[in-house]
Amino acid sequence: MSAEHTASAPAGPLWRLALGRSLGRSRKFLWFLLINILPLYVASDLLVTSGALAKISGFLEPVMSLWGLPPEAAAVLLAGMLVNLYAATAVAAPLALSWQQVSVLGLILGIAHSLIMEAVVVRQLTRRYHALTLLRIVLGLGAGWLLALVLC
Amino acid sequence: MLPGAALKGLVLCAELALVVLPLIVGYEMAKAYGVFERPWKRLRPALAVIGLGPGGLVPLLAGVFLGLLYGAGILVSVSREEGLADSERLALAVFLVTCHAVVEDTALFVILGGSAFWILAPRLVMALGLTAWLARRGRRRL
Numbered sequence: 001m002s003a004e005h006t007a008s009a010p011a012g013p014l015w016r017l018a019l020g021r022s023l024g025r026s027r028k029f030l031w032f033l034l035i036n037i038l039p040l041y042v043a044s045d046l047l048v049t050s051g052a053l054a055k056i057s058g059f060l061e062p063v064m065s066l067w068g069l070p071p072e073a074a075a076v077l078l079a080g081m082l083v084n085l086y087a088a089t090a091v092a093a094p095l096a097l098s099w100q101q102v103s104v105l106g107l108i109l110g111i112a113h114s115l116i117m118e119a120v121v122v123r124q125l126t127r128r129y130h131a132l133t134l135l136r137i138v139l140g141l142g143a144g145w146l147l148a149l150v151l152c
Numbered sequence: 153m154l155p156g157a158a159l160k161g162l163v164l165c166a167e168l169a170l171v172v173l174p175l176i177v178g179y180e181m182a183k184a185y186g187v188f189e190r191p192w193k194r195l196r197p198a199l200a201v202i203g204l205g206p207g208g209l210v211p212l213l214a215g216v217f218l219g220l221l222y223g224a225g226i227l228v229s230v231s232r233e234e235g236l237a238d239s240e241r242l243a244l245a246v247f248l249v250t251c252h253a254v255v256e257d258t259a260l261f262v263i264l265g266g267s268a269f270w271i272l273a274p275r276l277v278m279a280l281g282l283t284a285w286l287a288r289r290g291r292r293r294l
Contacts, residue, residue, distance in 0.1 A: 106264075109257075129245075146274075
């Protein structure tokens, strides 16, 4: 195996290099939380407590009840599938969901999240990345439905 | 209303940071010491069941633990270097789209109160089942 995945510059012990990289990534991650996730949480919290999200999503109730979820959880699914799981977490947190509902969401979105970003990576492995993205959505929703039957 | 929401949001961010920051350090350490690149021989028979040769182990581990985006560097470059067959690349892709970044993804929903078992176990079972089924079907397409 080539060494490029491990240490690129021999500037000290491996753990120090790894720690340096971790610090850089951690700082970026903290900024990401403060700049993206915090405002998203605040927006979601305001939409939930004002009742606006319930009003907007009310018509989805028959669909979302398939997964034992309140209609507002559709926003969580959208955020997770189109953006990423951190966005989904920020939108889901103010909803006061039961552990069963969180587990169902976690299973659906664990399988089908960041669909656009990750399709770019999957494309490097296989030309059938469209089919695989569809597979993720179908598997995720299917598995979530089964889990809802088991838990709820 | 707004200050309350901001405060609760900060608490969520702190919880996420408490979980993810140690993971970042752990991942970087594991990567630096080549944990994902060790040719664990005992896993070979298990790899064969899901349609992967020995060369598929490193990209598989990178994807399962680091995730598609974070592990993409190892995933893509190693699968090129190892000259993985098309069927192996498909097996890898199918396994990983179903089941990747298992620690981080699961932890995020456990923070919200979800069950780690019910979030993770079905993904693993599906990833193994699908790839084993594909491998049995041989080289016929998805």
